[in-house]
Amino acid sequence: MAFTLSCCNSLFLHNQHVKVSNHVSNNNNHLKSVKNLVLSTGVPSIATPPQESLQKGNWVKLICGASFEDVVDIRNMSLVYTLAGGTLCYYAADASVVSAVNEGIEAAMNIVSLRRPWVMISVNDDEDLHFRKAAFDPSECPLDCSRPCEAVCPANAIALKKGESLEGGVINERCYGCGRCLPVCPYDKIKAVTYLRDAVSTAQLVRRTDVDAIEIHTNGRQTDSFKEFWNGMGDSVSHLRLVAISLPDVGEATTTLMNTMFSVMKPNLSCYNLWQLDGRPMSGDIGRGATREVLAFAVRLAAAEDKPPGNSEDGILNEDIPGSSESSLIGGIAYGGYARKIVGRILRSMQSQHGLAYIEDCPVYLSEALREALALVGSVKCYTHLGVHQE
């Protein structure tokens, strides 16, 4: 009996060993394919350093969301978009999020030797649509509600279960405040809760060696809160490589607003600065026409003579970049919801099979996600060889 058991055990162990060995060897082969795909697409040679990308007009920013804090997805998305040659990744200003981002970037660089993208954290100086979360008490929802909130959420951030009352609700770290669920609730139960990032904890993050850039969202109504925030960060700004100011279109007053903010920053601004033009904040989520509006905004500002120095993701000449005589009018593109959607779909599918896995441990999914990301980033970076490589 003991022998049989022992024999069965060793046979079982042997089979397991063979399975594990096959699995490891299959994974290694798939990871080699991933590496070959990145190399054959030409990512290492085409993906230039971030400052050069701005100058050439092929800056690609992955917007993971100022309020999106799901560290598992964030790590995996950072890995995928680093492999795809993204120039900069932009995240919530939170220590665990920053660690997850850098872990994803490191994992990507262990697969292929690539230039490290810059990591940007996102903060606000006042109320801003990017800094809000949906909230509701599910016990107040009618049991027979068809739950349109759950269906409409692009981030799978609402999960409800029927018990004696509805249970669950908004998964806070996944909600990025897009606002889609607010109008669909037939009982008006969902509220938006806004919040502010404070200057002191932002300064602590900025001092980390793995944070390269900051984006400060401003609402264009006044500049006092911007001044307060900037001054509150003290000398931590000297650790930055880039400061981006996100501002909406406030018409004729836009350049005055920019000049005032620039004069606040100037005394201790020792890095690149960038104006991120946000024609209609969060508008990609709630309506069409956002791209046209932001381009019109960029063209108008590019022509303005009284604008302050700095580059723009959307169209102002790169006056601060060395060698800017060859600067592109359009510095680059920032992708948000769409970039998350195409990779997020594959992450969901992977998680349904393997739970909260590292994507490099499931290289078939990594390969699929990478192809999506390469197609998106490659449309800006001009990856001409995309799709030629055969596994």
Ligand code: SF4
């Ligand atoms: S629909 Fe948007 S605002 Fe509502 S829970 Fe989902 S991510 Fe948050």
Ligand code: SF4
């Ligand atoms: S749609 Fe409104 S009432 Fe229905 S489950 Fe969602 S929050 Fe509750």
